Amino acid sequence: MPESTEGLKTRFLSLAPNGDADSLRSLLEVMPDQDAAEAFEDLEKNAQSALLKRLTSDDFEDMLPHLPAPLAEVVLQHFPQSEQREALEEMWDDELADFLQDVPEENRDRYINLLDEETKETTEELLSYPETSAGGRMTTAFAAINATMTVREAIASLNEQREDTEILARIYVLDTDQRVVGKVRLRDLTFSPRSTHVADVMQPEPVAVNAQDDQEEAANMMLKYDMMVLPVVDDEKKLLGVITHDDAMEILQEESTEDLEMQSGIAGTPDELGYLETPVLSHLRRRFVWVLGLAVLAISSGYVLVSFEHFLDGRFLLALYLPMVVAAGGNTGAQAATSIIRAMSLGEFEPSDYIAAVWKELRVGLCIGITAGLWIALLTPVVIVLLPGTADSISAYQLASIAALALVAQITTSTILGAALPILANTLNQDPAVVASPAITTVVDVTGLFIYFGIAKVILGM
């Protein structure tokens, strides 16, 4: 039985301060690289330096792509230039591009100049795509053969390519213009007679993503079609690279983090460092814009409240349901926005479906509003009994009617707004998630006050 990954990590951490180089090296060889990187990151700064002195650059090569960029730079810069070059060239081309995207610009050029011509060229091509595009996530280390080859020739060709190929599970069959005409699995070659032609064992591959498309589109294709590898092509359909299953998972994870953070008003991309390691000021920077923006917006609610305030004189009971009606708008608006955004990101909507979607939310909103309104109206006698007796010009019956009608109006309005805003954002080519939760809540706070006081005026006959 192999030792568990936790066991290996614990052993590494206890060996790191004083263990001899050979024991550490043989431990690093059996540890997954990701755990080695995590363990190294967990060490105190001076324990890290001590380890850098005791081990060679070879020992660090495999963990480099899994370290946060600043720490990877510390490791690299401990070793002479020739070893830096070697370590950088050992990385997969997409790992190298990711690392270079995360380092300060002046260092980036220095690292690029260390590379041999071929690696340099590939790296610069990958860096020319936006970081979050399909091109920015692809690797050029794919396996390709020609349709005219026999299985024997194909296996021989793959044997030559395999050191430079990240994944052999999907092998692309190309025409002379480098366009994908099909794909084979290694198993199709391994278990076929050696004289068969590749064209006879290949399968069609109609799915590909353009290098300029967003990484989310690539990940969604791989999710939909259960793909292990997705071809990335240019406008002429020439194969440029592939996105592999592990990158697809990372993209899905990043996008879901982004959506969650947008929904709670956290801006920008997370720090390379973990939560606890990220300085307070970096947390502040990502959160403060939304907090201040929403606070300033909320002053408009304040204006409305001030202008209706005299109205509460002698009608104390009205205040009882004010927070509830306002809050119900924020909650139902956020629900509607999330439902629409989810359906959009699963590719369920064509623009022609937008009217249908808003119409559905209108009905959902009305149903929720009416049911909630009825419940609260029925609860009103109980709620009032619990209140310390105050003389008031409003009857329980009036209060219940105001609350019920206001809930119906506020919930319906907020639901429609919650559905319409992401659709509007999408139509304007903005990320629909950016208008989600906090912005909607602030908008419907204002409408809620108008609705509540407006209905109260009508019911109380003013």
Add this chain to the structure above:
Amino acid sequence: MPESTEGLKTRFLSLAPNGDADSLRSLLEVMPDQDAAEAFEDLEKNAQSALLKRLTSDDFEDMLPHLPAPLAEVVLQHFPQSEQREALEEMWDDELADFLQDVPEENRDRYINLLDEETKETTEELLSYPETSAGGRMTTAFAAINATMTVREAIASLNEQREDTEILARIYVLDTDQRVVGKVRLRDLTFSPRSTHVADVMQPEPVAVNAQDDQEEAANMMLKYDMMVLPVVDDEKKLLGVITHDDAMEILQEESTEDLEMQSGIAGTPDELGYLETPVLSHLRRRFVWVLGLAVLAISSGYVLVSFEHFLDGRFLLALYLPMVVAAGGNTGAQAATSIIRAMSLGEFEPSDYIAAVWKELRVGLCIGITAGLWIALLTPVVIVLLPGTADSISAYQLASIAALALVAQITTSTILGAALPILANTLNQDPAVVASPAITTVVDVTGLFIYFGIAKVILGM
């Protein structure tokens, strides 16, 4: 160049109403199964029936796993029992289990009884695990060989297994107790001399998930270690099955949907049908509980507001910043909760880090509160000028001080609460996401009112 997937789907939709069976069949053969299923779903009910009559059960076999369960049942039940059996047995075991989990119980037993003994046994084993556990997501169709085999024997053995094996990219090497001692890639066998022993080309595989563990844990392992296939083992470390990369992507997608929906107060699992196809009442069912629960909770804010209401007499200006201070709590509480939940789900925290996390949020909250408080205090002269002149006993200076201090107190409190509640939920073995956004917002609405009026009382010397 192969035709694009959209092109194929459009052609299918136009051919479906009147096209002959042979053209449809040859189109279905080149279309990805997922697109075929989507296209079939998009057809009107009578076009679906017409197609069922014109084609055979063989033509539908491949799209079945990609149809929502209710529609898959319609397709199945159109054909005689013997063809139903065949179609069910053609599915991968995990697809079959997923389908059976989604159909009404009475039909489930009927389908299971159709299966041959071996499939029945496997299916019942898979169904015995909770739907969202690693065991509930695994397939038993993995490839395994023995360490004592030569490469030649291994290839021969795999050739026999390959029809029953979902993925040959990772092949497990087992000991006599069915425990994993290593793994090989197909390439390691294909490119090795046939007389080499498997033990000499295999690599260690220290990572595995227990069948009882949550599916999210499995997906996170695969994400961390860039795995294509993850072994699923029992308590004795015996290999039971594997989770493949496509399932890992689906799990990540499901969990992110779940998190987003929880954060906006949507309960339960999404309907099998798409957003537009889901009936209004199903949408209502998933959203109403939260809306009503939060509305009832919000009545407590109402009680607090009523009890402080007399306090606003002659101090109209106080109402100006009331919504802002209350809302700032909800926003910053949600930010803190999201940050903590994200770090938790990335596995960044040990329980020993909880104090450090709350301490970090306390500092972040203080910084945001002080900065926001200063900004609002500075803006106050401008804000007041815009207000229609009201005689008031509060000066701009007093109002600015109240707002600034209240923001510091409210934002700091809410940030700590937002961090502490998910940690508490996690400690109690609850999903931390369940206490996110809407619940926190409602709680800090109440604290916000107390803080605002409390500070006003002190500043105004009452």
